[in-house]
Amino acid sequence: MRNVSEVIEQYLKQALHQSPNGMVEIQRNELADKFQCVPSQINYVISTRFTLEKGYIVESKRGGGGYIRIQKVQLHSHGSILDYIFQTIGEQIDQASSEGIVYQLEEARLISSREANLIRAAISRDVLVLKLPVRDEIRAAILKAMLVALLTK
Template identity: 50%
Template sequence: MHNMSDIIERYLKQLLEEAQDNAVEIKRAHIAEKFDCVPSQLNYVIKTRFTNEHGYSIESKRGGGGYIRISKVETNSQSAFIQHLLELIGDQISQANAFRILDGLYENNLITDREKKMIVQTIHRDTLQIEIPYRDIIRANILKRILAVIHYS
């Protein structure tokens, strides 16, 4: 049995697939009611599974007429997606954000599950046993080199 976060994620991704413009607007209360969960559960799913690193853009408006707009970053251009990820990485990157980028690469079929696992171990804090910010700088450099290989392969 999948947990509620997995179910909500799958539902939102299905809505995005069915959307004509790679974007969907949802009302937090409606989704919470549909899945009989608290609105914060939806916030958690969006915050952790629909990030820039995963290839999504989020826009929200609070209040009575508020909404959450989830847009899929255009990934039919591998080059544009990799450029987007390079901008997110910058000069340094935390382990959590690096793992999100790897999730995005995997979800967009740019790396295999095995490759993802190998990269995770390579950039993990237990492997890069040096002080922050140097660890985050080295992690960013490793990811940028990996993206270059993906881009030019």
């Protein structure tokens, strides 16, 4: 059986998929009531599974009429995809952020699961046995080179 975090994640992804504008606004307490969990569980799911690296923009407004807005980043052309990749990666990138980018590209079916697995293997800290910040700089260079090669087919 799936845990509550996975159920909440799938619910939010389904709501985003069904949304005509790729955006959903939720109230944390209402969602917590729906899934019979504490509001901090909603915060956890959103902060770990709906990150910019995974292709989401999250805004929140606190207070009585507060909400959390989640929007899926739309990548329409190879040019905008490459621009997004270079902006996100920069000169260095940590493993979690790089895996988030790979996840996003795989989820959007811009790279295959085999390609994603090869990239993950190449940029793993188990392979890049270097001290920081050199490791993150090498990871960024490898990731950019691999993605440019794959996305400019």
